[in-house]
Amino acid sequence: MSDADSINLLELDEIKVKLSGLQILDGVTIRVPHGLVTGLIGPNGAGKTTVFNVISGFVKQDSGSVTYDDKRLKHIKAHHLTKMGISRTLQGVGLFSTLTALENVMLGGSAQVRSGILSQSFAMPWTDVETERLRIAAMAALEEMGVADVANRLPSELPYPLQKKVALARALVCDPKLLLLDEPAGGVGAADMADLERLIRSWVPQRTVLLVEHHMELVMSVCDLIWVLDAGKVIAWGTPDEVRNDPAVLAAYLGEDGAA
Ligand SMILES: Nc1ncnc2c1ncn2[C@@H]1O[C@H](COP(=O)(O)OP(=O)(O)OP(=O)(O)O)[C@@H](O)[C@H]1O
Ligand SMILES: [Mg+2]
Incomplete structure (x- = not known):
């Protein structure tokens, strides 16, 4: 082998x-x-x-x-x-409905992210520096997907194809192999x-x-x-x-x- x-x-x-x-x-x-x-x-x-x-x-x-x-x-x-x-997109979209597109993508860069289902005890235990680093990486991923302009919108405000792009940005943000x-x-x-x-x-x-x-x-x-x-x-x-x-x-x- x-x-x-x-x-x-x-x-x-x-x-x-x-x-x-x-x-x-x-x-x-x-x-x-x-x-x-x-x-x-x-x-x-x-x-x-x-x-x-x-x-x-x-x-x-x-x-x-x-x-x-x-x-x-x-x-x-x-x-x-x-x-x-390793990064994964879910069948469908799987974005968190109460988080903005940007926050969803930031989650993709965090080791806290689990299956696409918000853990009950979820909190964002990031320092200011980590948060800023994640924000920059998340904006870059949204830009790569051509959807940076919807960063502050909730998923429900976006047409389905845009939600899919945000989900892809979330998968990309951690620079996966x-x-x-x-x-x-x-x-x-x-x-x-x-x-x-x-x-x-x-x-x-x-x-x-x-x-x-x-x-x-x-x-x-x-x-x-x-x-x-x-x-x-x-x-x-x-x-x-x-x-x-x-x-x-x-x-x-x-x-x-x-x-x-
Ligand atoms: N937790 C589960 N318990 C029992 N059966 C399950 C479970 N999860 C999936 N299955 C069944 O396993 C089979 C394969 O499901 P899977 O979702 O992997 O298929 P898929 O190839 O992704 O299909 P699709 O193209 O429709 O998404 C299906 O018959 C599904 O009903
Ligand atoms: Mg399937």
Whole structure:
């Protein structure tokens, strides 16, 4: 595995997860090479978000291993992620409704951030200097996303595509090595889609991206490598062209039995 160790930032090996008695992930092995955009696609309910939950420690696998930066991850707590250089956007938006866009993004730079659900005991125990540093970084991230002008607005005051951009800024603010994006194009229009594609490509190779997305045009144009999940198993992987023409993939999306 020494070759694989040097080219992959993230490796999942034979991950199994059972939830409520159902086998949600059934031996999932996925490789995410350094500095590329890797896609994770599959029909609704395939287990994509669960893969993200395993990587980020929200769900504990029953067996199998996760290796990040050549270290096996064990007992990962969500608040370790920022320190490890892993950042995640949630399916949907997941912004805190009572905080402004800027405050939401500042939270992304803080080790206090957990799953997108405000912890009951949440307080912002930052010193003035930390707060100022976070504010500057958060404004830069909002600027990178082209939404600095909404910094002081509440999420509910913003159209959905802008909320998604604020959520992306929140993921970027800690300068992550690995970005896990769960359906960033969901609810986003065609004009913003082109922006999103440009943005994602601008992050590599400095950053590594693992992208869950249903929008096939975006996936096929933005990804270097794609893994396809269906019913908790990897059914195909390869370049966009390889995956696009794979009979098992076509069958999974059509809801049919394998046609090969
Ligand atoms: N806590 C849970 N308990 C029981 N089943 C769960 C739980 N969480 C998810 N599931 C089930 O696991 C399966 C995979 O869910 P997951 O959210 O990972 O799919 P997904 O590929 O992200 O789907 P989508 O494209 O719709 O977001 C689904 O059938 C879902 O209903
Ligand atoms: Mg999902």
